[in-house]
Amino acid sequence: MVKASAPGKLMLFGDHAVVYGHPCVVTAVSKRIEVSVAEYERNEVCIDTPGVNDHSFIHAVLSRVSSLWCLPRSIRITVRSSFSGAYGFGSSSAVTVALIKALATYTSRAISDRELFLFALDVVLSVQKVGSGFDVAAASFGRTLLYKNKGEIIEPLPWKDIRLIVGYTGVKASTVEIVREVAEKRDHHPEQIDLLFNRMENIVWQAKQAMKENNMPWLGELMDEHHSLLQTLGVSSEKLDSLVLAAKRAGAFGAKLSGAGRGDCMIALVSKEREEDISTAIRLAGGEVVFVAFDEEGARLEV
Numbered sequence: 001m002v003k004a005s006a007p008g009k010l011m012l013f014g015d016h017a018v019v020y021g022h023p024c025v026v027t028a029v030s031k032r033i034e035v036s037v038a039e040y041e042r043n044e045v046c047i048d049t050p051g052v053n054d055h056s057f058i059h060a061v062l063s064r065v066s067s068l069w070c071l072p073r074s075i076r077i078t079v080r081s082s083f084s085g086a087y088g089f090g091s092s093s094a095v096t097v098a099l100i101k102a103l104a105t106y107t108s109r110a111i112s113d114r115e116l117f118l119f120a121l122d123v124v125l126s127v128q129k130v131g132s133g134f135d136v137a138a139a140s141f142g143r144t145l146l147y148k149n150k151g152e153i154i155e156p157l158p159w160k161d162i163r164l165i166v167g168y169t170g171v172k173a174s175t176v177e178i179v180r181e182v183a184e185k186r187d188h189h190p191e192q193i194d195l196l197f198n199r200m201e202n203i204v205w206q207a208k209q210a211m212k213e214n215n216m217p218w219l220g221e222l223m224d225e226h227h228s229l230l231q232t233l234g235v236s237s238e239k240l241d242s243l244v245l246a247a248k249r250a251g252a253f254g255a256k257l258s259g260a261g262r263g264d265c266m267i268a269l270v271s272k273e274r275e276e277d278i279s280t281a282i283r284l285a286g287g288e289v290v291f292v293a294f295d296e297e298g299a300r301l302e303v
C-alpha cells in the first residue's frame with residue numbers, strides 16, 4: 001500500500017486578481033488530504049471517499065494516468081480529509097496532487113515536485129476549465145509562495161513571526177459562482193475592475209517586501225487595503241466585514257477576507273500579546289476560530 005498527502009491552502013493576497021494573471025501570495029496549511037492506493041481483490045478500481053460525492057478530479061487523474069503509466073486494474077483508492085470542504089481550503093487540488101503522488105509511487109515512478117505540479121494543473125484545468133493553479137502549487141510545493149499565472153512565477157517567501165487567526169463565517173461560498181459574477185462585472189466595467197486588480201497586484205509586491213523585512217504593521221496595513229478593494233469588487237459580505245472589524249477593533253495589525261469571498265474565511269494578522277483577545281472578538285462577532293498552522297510542507301509520502 002502507498003499513502004500520500006497534500007496540504008490545503010489559504011490565500012493571503014491577490015484573491016480574484018490571480019484569475020486574471022496577476023500574482024498572489026498563498027500559504028499551505030496543516031489541514032491535509034490523505035490518499036492511499038492499495039491492491040484490490042476484484043478486477044476493478046474501487047474508490048472509497050466517505051463524505052466526498054464529487055469524484056470528477058479522481059476520475060480525471062485516473063484517465064490521464066491509465067493512458068500514460070501502466071496502472072493495474074485492481075486497485076483501491078481511499079481518500080481521507082482532515083478538513084471540511086466548507087472552509088474553502090482547496091480540497092480538489094489537494095486530492096488531485098496527493099492521488100498523482102500516490103499513483104506515481106505505486107507504479108514505481110519518480111516524480112519531482114515540478115512534474116507533480118504540472119501534471120496536477122493539467123488535470124485540474126481539464127475539469128474546472130478556468131483557474132490560475134495557485135492552489136495546485138500550494139498542494140504540490142507547500143510553504144508560502146508568491147505565485148503567478150499557471151506557474152510562471154513560483155517563489156517561496158520567508159515566514160518568520162507571522163501569526164494569523166482564521167475566522168470561519170459559517171457560510172459556504174461557491175467559488176465558481178463568485179468568480180463568474182466577477183467576470184461579468186469585468187465584462188461590463190473593464191477599466192474599473194482592472195484598476196482594482198492592478199492595485200491588488202501592487203499590494204502583492206509590497207507584501208513580498210514586508211514579509212522579507214518581517215514588518216508586521218506594514219503587512220497588516222496591506223491586508224486592510226486589500227480587504228477594501230475586495231469590498232469594492234463586491235465579494236465581501238456583512239458577516240465577513242463584521243469579523244474583520246471585530247479583529248481590527250481588538251488590535252489586529254490587519255484583517256481581510258481570504259479566497260473568493262461572500263463566506264468561507266477571514267484572516268487576521270496578530271501579535272502574540274493580542275492573539276487571545278482577537279480570537280475572542282472574532283467568536284463574539286459570530287465567527288468560528290479555525291486552528292490551523294501555516295507555511296506547511298507540500299505533497300509527501302506517508303508511512
Ligand code: MEV
Nearest residue numbers: 011015016018019259260
Ligand atoms: C479562491 O480561493 C481564490 C479566487 O482567486 C479564485 C481562484 O483563483 O481560483 C477567488
